[in-house]
Amino acid sequence: MKLYKILILLLITGVLYLVYTKLTTQKTTKTEIKIYDENRYAIGGVNIDKSKKEISFDAAVRKNTGWVEFLIYVEGYKWLKEECAIVSSVKLSDLQKAFALLDWKLWDDLWYRKTTGLTKSLFVYIELKKKQYPAEGSIKDLIFLGSPYFDTVVLEEGPSNLCSSCPIYPLEQKSIKQEIGKKGYLFNDKLILPVGEKVKIIIRWAM
Numbered sequence: 001m002k003l004y005k006i007l008i009l010l011l012i013t014g015v016l017y018l019v020y021t022k023l024t025t026q027k028t029t030k031t032e033i034k035i036y037d038e039n040r041y042a043i044g045g046v047n048i049d050k051s052k053k054e055i056s057f058d059a060a061v062r063k064n065t066g067w068v069e070f071l072i073y074v075e076g077y078k079w080l081k082e083e084c085a086i087v088s089s090v091k092l093s094d095l096q097k098a099f100a101l102l103d104w105k106l107w108d109d110l111w112y113r114k115t116t117g118l119t120k121s122l123f124v125y126i127e128l129k130k131k132q133y134p135a136e137g138s139i140k141d142l143i144f145l146g147s148p149y150f151d152t153v154v155l156e157e158g159p160s161n162l163c164s165s166c167p168i169y170p171l172e173q174k175s176i177k178q179e180i181g182k183k184g185y186l187f188n189d190k191l192i193l194p195v196g197e198k199v200k201i202i203i204r205w206a207m
Contacts, residue, residue, distance in 0.1 A: 031094055048102060053102060063085040067186050075090060076093065086201070095145070096111070096145065103205070106118045106122075122139045124201065
């Protein structure tokens, strides 16, 4: 009986070791940065045009009716994906860098979810088949742009980003839901975006 328990213990230890090894040796993906000229850049899939004060990236429609937590999702806080209508594979960390490149003070206000003259001058548009439609609402209610309290853990590339069962995960969800409240986004019935349709998100800073 003791031998059986020892064998089971060794088997469990071996499995845990394999999982640990796989996670700790997982390669992180480096963001590609392109510089087209003094005003135009690309960080991953996020495009920045400083002369137009514009940020843009590709996305796809997931839901087109009813209520959602946010209109647009970018890759980062994975549990939010199911609560957004338009999803993009661009990284939240790359979008954050794009805002900082546009204007550092603007990004600081956005990160701390402040409503200031800078943030109120941001407007979001959805481009579908070369036509642009304005998204109603302030940007902080349209896109979750991260949290100064959880970004270090959640957006860190590599194995720590995979731990949805970690103790901090439910705390992260609860805290962020309390922070954003129950505003959410209700679709405008006048604009029906076909589910699965590819769109472009354009963010313009009118300053």
